[in-house]
Amino acid sequence: MANTLPQLANTSILIVDDFAGMRDMIHSMLRELQQGNKGEPAVVHHAANGKRAIAAMLGHHYNIILCDYNLGAGRNGMQLLEEARVRGLVRATDIFVMVTAENTLSRVILAAEYRPDDYITKPFNKSLLSQRLLRLFQRKENLAPITDLMYASEYLKALQMCDTLLQSEPRNPIEIMRMRAEIATNMGNYREAEKSYSAIIKRRPMPWALLGLGIVYFKQQRMEEAQHTFNRLLAENENYLESYNWMAKLAEVNGDLQRAQQLLLQANEISPFSVSRNLQLSRVAEKNGDMKTAVKALESFVYLSADSIHEDVKHNLKLANAQIACGDSDIALKNLSALRKRFKRENRSLLPLLISEHRAYLAQKNTAQMNACFAEIKESYEKGSESSIALDAHTLLDVADAFFVHGEEINATAIVKHVVENNHDQLALLEDAQAVFDKHNRAEAGNRLIETVKREVFELNNRGTALAKEGRMEESLQLFRDALKQMPENVTININAAQVILMNRHKSKGNVSLINEVSQIIRRIEEIDPTNPHLKKLGLLQQEMNS
Amino acid sequence: MTTDSSRDHFGAILSSSIHDTKSSIAIVLLSLERMIIDLRNQQVVQTPATTLAQLGTINYQAQRINDHLMQLLALYRIEKEGFKPQIQEIYMSEFLEDCTTMIAPLAEMRGITLTLEAPAGLYGYFDPHLVSMVAHSMLSGAIIYCQSHLRLSVHAEQNGMIAIRLEDDGKGFPAAILGKRQPSLEELEGVSFTGGNLGLAIYFARLVAELHLNQGLQGGIALANQSSLGGGIFTIYLP
Numbered sequence: 038m039a040n041t042l043p044q045l046a047n048t049s050i051l052i053v054d055d056f057a058g059m060r061d062m063i064h065s066m067l068r069e070l071q072q073g074n075k076g077e078p079a080v081v082h083h084a085a086n087g088k089r090a091i092a093a094m095l096g097h098h099y100n101i102i103l104c105d106y107n108l109g110a111g112r113n114g115m116q117l118l119e120e121a122r123v124r125g126l127v128r129a130t131d132i133f134v135m136v137t138a139e140n141t142l143s144r145v146i147l148a149a150e151y152r153p154d155d156y157i158t159k160p161f162n163k164s165l166l167s168q169r170l171l172r173l174f175q176r177k178e179n180l181a182p183i184t185d186l187m188y189a190s191e192y193l194k195a196l197q198m199c200d201t202l203l204q205s206e207p208r209n210p211i212e213i214m215r216m217r218a219e220i221a222t223n224m225g226n227y228r229e230a231e232k233s234y235s236a237i238i239k240r241r242p243m244p245w246a247l248l249g250l251g252i253v254y255f256k257q258q259r260m261e262e263a264q265h266t267f268n269r270l271l272a273e274n275e276n277y278l279e280s281y282n283w284m285a286k287l288a289e290v291n292g293d294l295q296r297a298q299q300l301l302l303q304a305n306e307i308s309p310f311s312v313s314r315n316l317q318l319s320r321v322a323e324k325n326g327d328m329k330t331a332v333k334a335l336e337s338f339v340y341l342s343a344d345s346i347h348e349d350v351k352h353n354l355k356l357a358n359a360q361i362a363c364g365d366s367d368i369a370l371k372n373l374s375a376l377r378k379r380f381k382r383e384n385r386s387l388l389p390l391l392i393s394e395h396r397a398y399l400a401q402k403n404t405a406q407m408n409a410c411f412a413e414i415k416e417s418y419e420k421g422s423e424s425s426i427a428l429d430a431h432t433l434l435d436v437a438d439a440f441f442v443h444g445e446e447i448n449a450t451a452i453v454k455h456v457v458e459n460n461h462d463q464l465a466l467l468e469d470a471q472a473v474f475d476k477h478n479r480a481e482a483g484n485r486l487i488e489t490v491k492r493e494v495f496e497l498n499n500r501g502t503a504l505a506k507e508g509r510m511e512e513s514l515q516l517f518r519d520a521l522k523q524m525p526e527n528v529t530i531n532i533n534a535a536q537v538i539l540m541n542r543h544k545s546k547g548n549v550s551l552i553n554e555v556s557q558i559i560r561r562i563e564e565i566d567p568t569n570p571h572l573k574k575l576g577l578l579q580q581e582m583n584s
Numbered sequence: 585m586t587t588d589s590s591r592d593h594f595g596a597i598l599s600s601s602i603h604d605t606k607s608s609i610a611i612v613l614l615s616l617e618r619m620i621i622d623l624r625n626q627q628v629v630q631t632p633a634t635t636l637a638q639l640g641t642i643n644y645q646a647q648r649i650n651d652h653l654m655q656l657l658a659l660y661r662i663e664k665e666g667f668k669p670q671i672q673e674i675y676m677s678e679f680l681e682d683c684t685t686m687i688a689p690l691a692e693m694r695g696i697t698l699t700l701e702a703p704a705g706l707y708g709y710f711d712p713h714l715v716s717m718v719a720h721s722m723l724s725g726a727i728i729y730c731q732s733h734l735r736l737s738v739h740a741e742q743n744g745m746i747a748i749r750l751e752d753d754g755k756g757f758p759a760a761i762l763g764k765r766q767p768s769l770e771e772l773e774g775v776s777f778t779g780g781n782l783g784l785a786i787y788f789a790r791l792v793a794e795l796h797l798n799q800g801l802q803g804g805i806a807l808a809n810q811s812s813l814g815g816g817i818f819t820i821y822l823p
Contacts, residue, residue, distance in 0.1 A: 056607045062614050107603045138603040139657055158713065160610030160650060162617055165685040172678065211673045241709050241798075243671060276668060 040069075042167050044174045046076030049097060052083050053090045053104040053117065054136070059159075060085075063103055066163045070170075087112030087120075088344070094126040101132045101170070104153075111344050119151045120346045129184035132173045179207060183216060192224045211237060218249055227253045244274045251283055263287060278304045282314050289321060297321045298330070309337060312347045319355070328362040335359055350379060357393045366397040373397070388417045388428065392435040399442065411443050430456050430466055434473050441477040449473075450486065457487050458524040461494040494520075498529055505537050513537050531562050532571050539575065542582035555579060595665065602657050609650045616643045617689060640693045644724070647686070651721045655788050658717060662791065669711035669795050676738045676746070677702035679712060683719040684736060691727055691734070701737035708738070708746040710803075710822045714792045715748070721785040722750050722818050729754040733813050741821065745801060750818045751811035762807055789820055798823035 050067060054060045060083045071078050082097065084090035086108050093099075102121075106114040114135050121127040135153040154173055157166070177184070182202065186195035199217035207213055218233035234250035237243060247270040254263035264287055267280045274280075281304035288297035301318040304311075319334035335356035342348045353376050360369035373394050380387055391414045398407040418436050421428055428436075433456050440449035453470050460466045467487055474483025497520055504513035517534035524530060538545070538555045545551045559575055620639050623631040661667035680700045684691075691698050719736070726734055730752035739747045756762075786805070793803035801823035811817040 056604075058611050059607050062611055066614075107600070138606040139599065139654070156713075159606045160613045160686075162614060162686060162689070164688065165682070168681060168685055208675065241671070241673065243673075274668065276666065 040164055040167050041072055041074060042070040042170060043074050044171070045071050045079045046074045047079070048100040049080045050082070050101045050103065051090065051093055051097075051099040052081065053085075053087075053102065053108065053114070054083075055085055055105065055107070055109040057083075057085070059105070063166070066166055069163055070167050086110075087114075087117040090117055091120060091124075091126070094121055099127075099131065101134070102127065103134050103136060105136045107138060114153075115151075116345050118153055122151045123346055129187055130177055130181065132170070132177065134169065134173070176209065176212075179209070180213070180216070183213070183220075187220065192220055195220050196224070196226070196229065211240065211243075215246070215249075218246075218253075222249065222253060222256075225256075227257045231257075242269075242273065244270055244277045247273075248277065248279055248283070251280065255283060255287065260287060260290065276307060278308055278311065278314070282311075282317060285317060285321065294321055294325050298325055298327065302330075305334075310341060312338060312341045312345070315341065316347075316352070319359070323359065328359050331359045332356065332363055332365075350376065350383075350385070351389075354389055354393055358396065361393070361397050361400050364400070366400045370394065370397050386417065386421055386428065388414065388421060388436065389432050391417060392432065392439065395439050395442075408443075411439055414439050430460055430463075431469065434469055438473050438476065441473065441479075446479075449477075450482075453483070454486060454490060455524075457490045458494065459526040461491045461527065462529060467491075494524070494527065494530070498533055501533055501537070505540060510537060510541055525561070526565050528562060528566050528569060531558050531565075532569075532575070534558055535562070535575050539578040539582060542578055546582060552583060555582070595660070598657065598660060602653060605653060606650065609646055609653075612646050613643065613650070616646065620689070620693070636693070640690060644690055644728075647690075647724060651717070651724060652784075654717055655721065655784065658714065659788065659791070662795065669714055669792075671709050671796075672712055674708045674710060674712050676706040676708050677704065679708070679716070680736055680738060680748075682712075683716050684723065686720065687723050687727060690724075694727065695732060696727060696730060697733045699733070699735040699737075701735065703738070703740070706738060706740055706746075708822060709798065710746070710796055711792075714795070715820070715822065718785075718789040718792050718820060719748065719750070722789065725782045725785055726750060726752045726754070726816075726818075730815060735811075735813060743801065745803075745821045745823050748820050748822070751813050752815040753811075753813040754815040756809035756816045757807050762809060789818075793820050793822065796822050 045067065052060045052063050054063070064081055064083070067079060067081055079101075080097075082093055082099070084093050088111060090102075090104070094102075104114045104117060108114060108117070112120070118127070118133060118135070121133075127133055132155075133153045134155045134157055136157055136159060138159050154176075155169055157169055161169075179202075183195050183198045186192075186198055196217060199213050199220070202213050203210060203217075214233050214237050218230045218237070221227070221230035221233060230253045231250065234246050234253060237246040238250065247266055251263050251266035251270065254260075254266060264284070267284045267287070270277055270280045271284075281300050285297040285300040285304075288294070288300060298318065298321045301314060301321060304314060305318065309315075315334045315338040319331045319338060322328070322330035322334060335352060338347075339353055339356055342352070353372065357369040357373050357376075360366070360372070373390060376390060377387070380390055391410060395407060395410045395414060398410055414436060433452055437449045437452040437456075440446075440452065453473060457467065457470055471480070471483050471487060474480055474486075497516065501513045501516045501520075504510075504516065514534065514537045517530055517537060520527070520530050521534060535555050535558045538551055538558075556579065559572070559579060562569055562572060562575075616639060620636065620643070623636065623639070658667075677700075680702050684698055684700065688698065723734070723736070731754060733753045735749075735751045737749050737751070739749065741747050786807070790805050793805050796803035803820070803822045805821070806817075806819045808817040808819075809815070
């Protein structure tokens, strides 16, 4: 059989399989497929597991990845794909083929957010591999006008390109319609996404299209239509578990937390292996005060997310806190002690971990350990406020709580004041701040403090804005600059400072120090509040100033 | 849906050992394929025809082990775990090509002509993994009892169904199961052709077909004789 694949010339290929025999076999097929090819032969690398595959991808860009689903211990092929796509290691123009051993595990796989370009079931021969790769090359070429634009972040043009291609009677209309829907969803253009999903459903009610449509309704706050769509999806595909997650989100929005929890538990009974669902469940259960369920969900999450992009020590701490709330301080302390090593290794501030330990000792009424732990908290806090590591507001409130417990009221109040100054308009956080005072019978003092700070910041912002409106830019800017020294993370003040600078953008063109100052401020806002609606406008004005 | 833990345990063991077994079978098959090609290309010593035939038999039987393993696992998932077909949009001419690629070397060796017929631009909506298993096991049966010609074709039916049809020039299906659109497993017991038992393959085909539902239509299979090639006709209908 004269079976060769000229497209393989000048490419890079990664084979991921835990079985060396299989890797060698695929490698020799690829070699044979290149016999007589013009151009450089493909560079072929091997990886035996997910970790090594990621390491290889970080050092080298591959055009083709052939990855076995089952990779032994650690990540499976789907998790590897997810991580690689999220980290930008696999581009839309690259080919990712999932090699599977069975034909029936697709339930979880097909519903996944990150899909491979193709599946190939073992055993396959050279002809089948060649045929599939050839088709994928052709498909990528057909879709290149769209994916190139996506790669250049030209989403609006990519959307228009989908329409152009759809008019030319393509080989893969549903695929293009799906891309169109996904591009529109990512752009936040839900109307267009809705159009595409509806068109697909009209052709055939594919479950992923119903899910996509439901999500698009949800994002547009069209809750009844969303509910109806998720119901329809479940009626036809009772195992399409993603819809439970979204129905639970709907219930959460409607304030029916019990129903949300029930839906998530129902889905977990069918498949307990979803990372995101367990996290969702833990959050809902916590809100419901059902700490036993929260512990169970967090345990699953920590187990399932190990060695994946979802892994985050934050959730290990949540688990410890939930265990303490359940009265299992011993177990929590054991987990925390193991976690300490990791914190040190990853060079993190120990503060959040110490807070949890402190809480556990308090629950155990172990005064000696509590005092020792508090000394560490103080030390760590002072070190943290010297270095400019921004501590999370909730951690700071926990620190204040510990200071209260040990009778250091002045320090505790100063910490809460700092939190309030930096977050004077975050209502939920202010409630949490108030709760710290309530807990230690200082409700009234707390209320006074919070109201005073709120008023002061509010007046400051008004004064600064008024000065700017009168054209007294320098004075206005100086006011905000001074305020930022005291409350560097206050989003409103940051936005106002940036706006004042940018109001004068035409006059300040070429003023390097102002250009630097505004970009520093905008970066800070992005860090504190990445979804802030003002960011877009500020970015546009900043461009005008720089151009 | 139950969540008996021993069942989960068994499912996991089954799945993981099948994974390993399949890797081994894959290597056996590929090594054989390579060996046959190498032997044929040998210039110095002519390989005896019997050796090639024997290697062909080993290859065929290894494929059957694989098919049976796949069918067993699929049956387990369907009956015990409530597995449902995962519907995808399928471009039919590509699908037929894929179904026959693995079996092509064997057909070539036995001197069997394999014809594919699919109208351009025809799409189907079904679970390609399940249906290709059906196609593969029917093809590997047919390749044994046909004379020299097999035809795999796809048709758009009037009621909106897709029909995938396999015709051969063999002796045809036994009278006992003919005409029954949906033969039961009992009726199929002992339906045997040269080279192996086709009963399970037909049962599996029926099960897969019937799992496919769309707007009140349900899939099914049909067996008949006197195809245009003179032998049996197997058809799977998918809504």
